[in-house]
Amino acid sequence: MPILEICLLKTSPNLPHTSPVFLSALQKARTLLAQKVVNTNSRFYRCIEDPSLIYILGVWPSLARHKEFLASPQKAEILDEQNELFEFQWIIHIEIGEGGMKELPLEAPILGITRLFIKGDARETYQEVVHRSASVVDEGTKPFKVVKEWRIDCEEGKFEHVFVTGWVEEGSHDAFTKTMREEHPDFAPMRDTYEGTEIKHARDMEKSF
Incomplete structure (x- = not known):
């Protein structure tokens, strides 16, 4: 793989x-x-x-x-x-x-790179929320693809979920997250499963949009 x-x-x-x-x-x-x-x-x-x-x-x-x-x-x-x-x-x-x-949203003007550090005893709850909200996330990030996978080289006992998303402009990601919290109550419990988060955005150094 x-x-x-x-x-x-x-x-x-x-x-x-x-x-x-x-x-x-x-x-x-x-x-x-x-x-x-x-x-x-x-x-x-x-x-x-x-x-x-x-x-x-x-x-x-x-x-x-x-x-x-x-x-x-x-x-x-x-x-x-x-x-x-x-x-x-x-x-x-x-x-x-x-x-x-080609699986990545590289055509997007802005790339979002999100690392979610999941509590060991909350992984099942987290996965349930992710499963319920998957279609909403996929729809909300259109027209760009989204990659959401577990990190495969964590220390034993640690769990990290990684998202790579594409956005049209600065602020689009924050606006989407706010909408998720306000309009999709099933999304709210996800925050209680984190030990921490790291959310950054970046632009391709070889492209001008």
Whole structure:
């Protein structure tokens, strides 16, 4: 099963976050990966809430294949020169359909990346709410696709649900969430199942909308 890697980097404070050096380095690494390891078809997104943060999204054939690369000499060959430009924040993996990157709402002007940290004893309740509200979420995020999958590399006993959504403009996601709370009472219990949340939005660094 293909997996989606979502990696978060923070740009060096020694350069303005708008410096073209950052995108150039990421594109170089993507090219080298495709030539020497796996074509991940990676995309690069700058966080709207904090422009010093950059999300990398890419697809690997499996989690094992990505871990194999991270433990190999090729990792240093391809990525080490980025160490002076970026500070690693975190990396997570979720399953993705056979369409790979095409499963994501990459045509949207704004990408929403949501991490929901679910209480261990509330997972069943959370899943019930997600099941009941699935069609509403799918309808509310149109015309863009939505990916909602469990993280597959959590620590034992931890549960994290990841959403990747597409939006037309800033504020669209917040407006949708407000509508869900006000018009769909079945959605309300979901908030009690969280240990925490992380909701960010980003724009494609290689596109202008």
